[in-house]
Every structure is written in C-alpha cells, then in structure tokens.
Amino acid sequence: xxxxxxxxxxxxxxxxxxxxxxxxxxxxxxxxxxxxxxxxxxxxxxxxxxxxxxxxxxxxxxxxxxxxxxxxxxxxxxxxxxxxxxxxxxxxxxxxxxxxxxxxxxxxxxxxxxxxxxxxxxxxxxxxxxxxxxxxxxxxxxxxxxxxxxxxxxxxxxxxxxxxxxxxxxxxxxxxxxxxxxxxxxx
Amino acid sequence: xxxxxxxxxxxxxxxxxxxxxxxxxxxxxxxxxxxxxxxxxxxxxxxxxxxxxxxxxxxxxxxxxxxxxxxxxxxxxxxxxxxxxxxxxxxxxxxxxxxxxxxxxxxxxxxxxxxxxxxxxxxxxxxxxxxxxxxxxxxxxxxxxxxxxxxxxxxxxxxxxxxxxxxxxxxxxxxxxxxxxxxxxxxxxxxxxxxxxxxxxxxxxxxxxxxxxxxxxxxxxxxxxxxxxxxxxxxxxxxxxxxxxxxxxxxxxxxxxxxxxxxxxxxxxxxxxxxxxxxxxxxxxxxxxxxxxxxxxxxxxxxxxxxxxxxxxxxxxxxxxxxxxxx
Amino acid sequence: xxxxxxxxxxxxxxxxxxxxxxxxxxxxxxxxxxxxxxxxxxxxxxxxxxxxxxxxxxxxxxxxxxxxxxxxxxxxxxxxxxxxxxxxxxxxxxxxxxxxxxxxxxxxxxxxxxxxxxxx
Numbered sequence: 143x144x145x146x147x148x149x150x151x152x153x154x155x156x157x158x159x160x161x162x163x164x165x166x167x168x169x170x171x172x173x174x175x176x177x178x179x180x181x182x183x184x185x186x187x188x189x190x191x192x193x194x195x196x197x198x199x200x201x202x203x204x205x206x207x208x209x210x211x212x213x214x215x216x217x218x219x220x221x222x223x224x225x226x227x228x229x230x231x232x233x234x235x236x237x238x239x240x241x242x243x244x245x246x247x248x249x250x251x252x253x254x255x256x257x258x259x260x261x262x263x264x265x266x267x268x269x270x271x272x273x274x275x276x277x278x279x280x281x282x283x284x285x286x287x288x289x290x291x292x293x294x295x296x297x298x299x300x301x302x303x304x305x306x307x308x309x310x311x312x313x314x315x316x317x318x319x320x321x322x323x324x325x326x327x328x329x
Numbered sequence: 330x331x332x333x334x335x336x337x338x339x340x341x342x343x344x345x346x347x348x349x350x351x352x353x354x355x356x357x358x359x360x361x362x363x364x365x366x367x368x369x370x371x372x373x374x375x376x377x378x379x380x381x382x383x384x385x386x387x388x389x390x391x392x393x394x395x396x397x398x399x400x401x402x403x404x405x406x407x408x409x410x411x412x413x414x415x416x417x418x419x420x421x422x423x424x425x426x427x428x429x430x431x432x433x434x435x436x437x438x439x440x441x442x443x444x445x446x447x448x449x450x451x452x453x454x455x456x457x458x459x460x461x462x463x464x465x466x467x468x469x470x471x472x473x474x475x476x477x478x479x480x481x482x483x484x485x486x487x488x489x490x491x492x493x494x495x496x497x498x499x500x501x502x503x504x505x506x507x508x509x510x511x512x513x514x515x516x517x518x519x520x521x522x523x524x525x526x527x528x529x530x531x532x533x534x535x536x537x538x539x540x541x542x543x544x545x546x547x548x549x550x551x552x553x554x555x556x557x558x559x560x561x562x563x564x565x566x567x568x569x570x571x572x573x574x575x576x577x578x579x580x581x582x583x584x585x586x587x588x589x590x591x592x593x594x595x596x597x598x599x600x601x602x603x604x605x606x607x608x609x610x611x612x613x614x615x616x617x618x619x620x621x622x623x624x625x626x627x628x629x630x631x632x633x634x635x636x637x638x639x640x641x642x643x644x645x646x647x648x649x650x651x652x653x654x655x656x
Numbered sequence: 657x658x659x660x661x662x663x664x665x666x667x668x669x670x671x672x673x674x675x676x677x678x679x680x681x682x683x684x685x686x687x688x689x690x691x692x693x694x695x696x697x698x699x700x701x702x703x704x705x706x707x708x709x710x711x712x713x714x715x716x717x718x719x720x721x722x723x724x725x726x727x728x729x730x731x732x733x734x735x736x737x738x739x740x741x742x743x744x745x746x747x748x749x750x751x752x753x754x755x756x757x758x759x760x761x762x763x764x765x766x767x768x769x770x771x772x773x774x775x776x
Binding site for chain 2: 660693695697700735736737739742743744752754756757759761765767770771772773775776
C-alpha cells in the first residue's frame, strides 16, 4: 500500500498519531510526576514521527492536537498551564522541523533538540507569566531531565516510524533522504 | 531549502543560548543608602519601591535612628548624658521605655546584661586603641559603681551611670523598621553596624544574611534567610585591641568588670531588635552553656553561639528562624 | 536512505545540550564589584573600579583607600584600632569596610553579591 495512492490511509494514520499524542499527553498529565514539571514527554514521539513521515505541516497538527486534546481532557484548556504547554510544543515542533532537515542527525539528536527547546520556551513563558526570573534556576535539573526524556522519545519515535515504513509502506519521505538528494537534484 | 536547513540547527542553538542568557541576566538591584549614625554605619536596603519613594522612606528610617541617637547616646548634651550627670530627673517616654526594657532584661539575665556598665566602659576605653589594661584595683573601683538594681524608674538612687549601648541601638532599629512600614515598605533590611532587622523578601527570593565568622574576616559562619524579625550579633571582633598577646574587647562582664571570655560571637534572632540586642550581649557575657540555657528559656527567641574555643552551638529552633541557604 | 536512530552527531548534540544545562549548575560565579561607594561625614559618592588611590577627609585626619580593578581596601586610617585596615580587600558586592572613628566607609557595589547584609 503506497501512502500517496491512499490519501485516506494517510489521513487515518495522521488521525491515529494525533489521538496517540493526545492520549499520551492526558496520561502524563494525570500520572503523578516525581516533580511537578518533570514528565517523560512520550507524547512528543508521535509529533516527531509525523514530522519525519510527512513534514512540518502534519507535525504541527499532531503537536497542536496533542496540546489541545491533553488540555481538554484534563480541564486545563486556556489556563496558564495550557499556554506553557502550547508554547513549548510549538517551539519543539519548529526546532525539530528544522533539525529534521539535517541529514547527519538521527532521531535522538532531533528529539533532544526539541525537548530542550520545549523546556526553555516553557521556562521563558513561565518567567513572564510569574514575573520572576527564579524559574531559570530549574534549568540544570529540568534541562537534564528533559534531555533524557528527549533521548527516550527519539528512540520511541524511531520505532513508530519504522513500523510506518516497514509495515505500512511509507517511504522515508523527509529529512535525511530529501536533504541528501535535493542538492544534486537541483544542480 | 537546504541552505536554510544547514543554518537551522546553529540558529536554534543560538536561540537557546540567548534564551539562557536572558534568564541569567543581571537582576534588579535593591535600593541602598548608608549613613554614619549611632556611632556606627547604618545601611537601609529596600526592595520594590521606586527610587524617589525608596529615598523618602529611607530618609524617614534614618531620621528615626537619629532621633534615638540624639536622645540616648552617652555624649554631651543628650538627655541621657544629663540624666547621668544629675543622677536622676524626668525623662521622655521613649527613654523611659528603653530604660524599662533594659532593667527588665537586667533582671531576667541575672545582671549579665547591665545598663550601668558605663563606669567600666570608660575605664577600659577599648576604642582608644592598644594600651595596658586597667589594674585589678581600678576594675574593683569601677565595679563598685555598677549595678542595675540601683536604678528605679521612679527614682534614680546611688552612684552609677547608665550606658544604653547594648540596647538603644536595637530599639532604634525597631523604630527605623516601624518608620519604613509606615512609609508603606514591606521588604527591607535595616543594618546598624551588623545588627539587623529583616522584613519581607528580595523579590523572588528571601533576603540572604551572612553571619560573620568571628576569626576569619573573609568568611561567613553561615549564610541564612532569616524570618521576619531581628538578627543581632555581639562579637569580640567588633571593637578590640590586642595587648601582649591578649585580646581586649568591648563586651564587658558586669560581674567581673573585665571583657567576657566565654564566647567569640553570639547571634540572636528575636521578633524585635531591642530584645535581640540585649540578649546577644547577655548571652555573650554568660558564655555558651548558661547563655544557651537563657535563650531556651525565652519564648520565641533563638540563638547561635561561637564559644571561646571556636565550637558552634545553637538553640534547637535557630535553623527554623534562620534557615541556612545554599550559596 | 532511512533516518538512523542515533548518529555521532546526535551524541554531539546531546553532549552540547547537557553542557548548556550543567553550566547553570555551577554555583553563580562570584560577581566582581562594579563600583564602590565611599561614605564620609560630608556624604556619599560612588567611584568606578580601578580608580586608584583616594584620600578621604574625616574628623581624625585622612583615610586612604585603594581601589583596584577587582577589589578595594582601606590601606590606612588615623584610627586607634585599625579594624578598617584589618578588614582587608573587598572583592564581592555587599562587602563593607568602615572606619567608625574617622567616619569613612567603603562599600563594594554591583550585581551578583552573595549576601544582602552581613550580621556582625
């Protein structure tokens, strides 16, 4: 089954990733965290998978889906926490969408950059919302945890993409493939 | 697209570093002003008030301190000086209040705090600089003029002179704190020569106070974030000289007539500076054992003592009212 | 070509980010004073770091202050106890050296001070 021959299948798969991201997000928000702001961030794996499989647009949609579904199901929609989450996710999508174009980076590297961007953006927003730079004191610990979660998430995302490519027949559409081939194609 | 891609990660990295630097940008500094008052250096530190308001509030605090100084310093022309010269007389409400506090603490500390040590202070005259200590006979003579029980608030009896150095500063600090609160300031430190009243916070974090190490100028014994209240320290390093290898300092034991030898320094936390001031002197005079017992007998008061041998001891609640902060 | 899970560049990225995070773990490096406030009987003034030798008049005579680029100190004062000279160099914002008899005080100013007041 070729994905470009089956737009319906693609839509279904994207819907599945959005649902998966939202569900993981809800799960993580509801699970007791060791520290209030420390979460595994597994919900970012579908976002990265969508970025790799289909590019920035779908990646953004999965990210937005994750944030909105997660907030709606936990009663956080339009609360300060929602804006922190949304800002962090948008930054992560932007950074990962850019990083995915670099052929030399693997899933782990892209994901780590996204996790760090997610955290720093959240802290920046929090420092504005709370009108205190004190949150930056969290950088060492929270940043290191975010990095660790980014590594795990990257690995999980690679699994999702492998399933999509090997079992569902998606081509390696973006990222390494395109970035290495396009220069020669254009010259 | 590729060119953009090549730059994406470096740009992202730059953005991260900038975000990071933004977070570590220098904080706003508090307003501070310093003046010589009460025979010491007084610094008022304010947080959160805009400059003209802060200056006006600080001025009122300094005025409150100066008013106490002009009444209770033992220098010519003050009401206290007149009182000592005449051996009695009518006093203002403020002076009566400080005298009453002083006598109450003298009673409660069994005379370890004594406002009538003036003859001894004059005899030792520590601030004159290195000179031979007074003879035992001279100390005895001065001691015979010391005794808080010779003072009655309704009548001054016997030959003695009052020095409020161990308590008026605390009282003045309380008045300065009062003036700042009246001016609407909630976050401040009044620092009179290292005796402090600490109120509120420094923005997003508590005020941090370093407690001077009594033997190493460059070190703090501890850095603490005190609860709202007074933190007053008495140390043998504040005013002293050395003569033939011995340290002679300004905290005199009213019972022996000589510099107290039990402690290097004593820090007392109390809700008011007047109490912390009197107690830190008394505990220093009593020494670590008896001093800590005295502190523990006072409700709502905690303290930290560096004994003469350098060992540090504290009341069980000191870490609660003045928790140590990570540096 | 399929995207790989982990490449040497990833290792570099992770290590770099880790370094960025951990830099913040190092306790804030002691800030150097950016200036000094000299208070005397006649009032206060602020001088920049590295101003050099300053003489301040007081009731007992002249107090001599030396302001270097990293620290400042009272080097001489006409007082009996010389506690101000004993205080030594002020190398962190918030540190104070004072000659009470001659009514001269030297305070280190600037951000990054480790304490807001010294209890002594």
